Amino acid sequence: AQSVTQLDSHVSVSEGTPVLLRCNYSSSYSPSLFWYVQHPNKGLQLLLKYTSAATLVKGINGFEAEFKKSETSFHLTKPSAHMSDAAEYFCVVRTINTDKLIFGTGTRLQVFP
Amino acid sequence: NAGVMQNPRHLVRRRGQEARLRCSPMKGHSHVYWYRQLPEEGLKFMVYLQKENIIDESGMPKERFSAEFPKEGPSILRIQQVVRGDSAAYFCASSPDYSNQPQHFGDGTRLSIL
Numbered sequence: 001a002q003s004v005t006q007l008d009s010h011v012s013v014s015e016g017t018p019v020l021l022r023c024n025y026s027s028s029y030s031p032s033l034f035w036y037v038q039h040p041n042k043g044l045q046l047l048l049k050y051t052s053a054a055t056l057v058k059g060i061n062g063f064e065a066e067f068k069k070s071e072t073s074f075h076l077t078k079p080s081a082h083m084s085d086a087a088e089y090f091c092v093v094r095t096i097n098t099d100k101l102i103f104g105t106g107t108r109l110q111v112f113p
Numbered sequence: 114n115a116g117v118m119q120n121p122r123h124l125v126r127r128r129g130q131e132a133r134l135r136c137s138p139m140k141g142h143s144h145v146y147w148y149r150q151l152p153e154e155g156l157k158f159m160v161y162l163q164k165e166n167i168i169d170e171s172g173m174p175k176e177r178f179s180a181e182f183p184k185e186g187p188s189i190l191r192i193q194q195v196v197r198g199d200s201a202a203y204f205c206a207s208s209p210d211y212s213n214q215p216q217h218f219g220d221g222t223r224l225s226i227l
Contacts, residue, residue, distance in 0.1 A: 036218075044206075103155035
């Protein structure tokens with residue numbers, strides 16, 4: 001069975017400092033992995049996706065993630081946090097048979113001035 | 114190009130009433146997915162539909178919940194005889210009719226049961 005584990009429920013950073021949101025996956029075959037962001041009372045916006053092409057994936061708003069098979073990880077990073085990055089972030093894996101998404105429990109990012 | 118449209122954004126029902134949630138996929142998308150987000154939790158898959166077909170309903174509760182995606186019109190998630198535990202945000206996502214494409218989400222319907 002496929003699953004994702006987000007290692008931190010909350011992350012707090014100061015504006016201008018780097019962001020690291022951690023995600024580990026479990027899959028018996030090469031997974032399709034995504035990061036989505038959810039702002040309060042809004043839907044989910046796709047940040048980036050990994051689908052077995054380049055292992056370093058660049059997304060929107062300066063975010064990127066690196067797929068590391070040896071560590072079964074897909075951590076999300078950003079060099080410099082902005083106040084507008086404060087939101088809930090979900091690491092997601094897609095099942096191969098029916099395309100449904102399996103979500104991690106989310107990481108709430110706080111950005112302090 | 115309009116995104117995934119869900120309505121209503123907020124829905125209040127009393128216990129025992131019916132709730133109908135609507136989702137219009139993005140233009141050109143023929144696959145629709147419904148997810149439920151309980152307070153302080155991630156999203157959980159409910160059902161996957163294509164036009165006039167239910168492909169996977171493994172996440173749907175066995176009773177009171179049903180979904181459809183007719184040939185014409187939006188997809189409907191229907192909850193009969195609602196209970197307090199149905200209070201949640203319900204999100205719809207859509208994707209095009211070819212593989213390996215990400216799902217695009219609507220802003221959700223927040224259902225509150227009094």
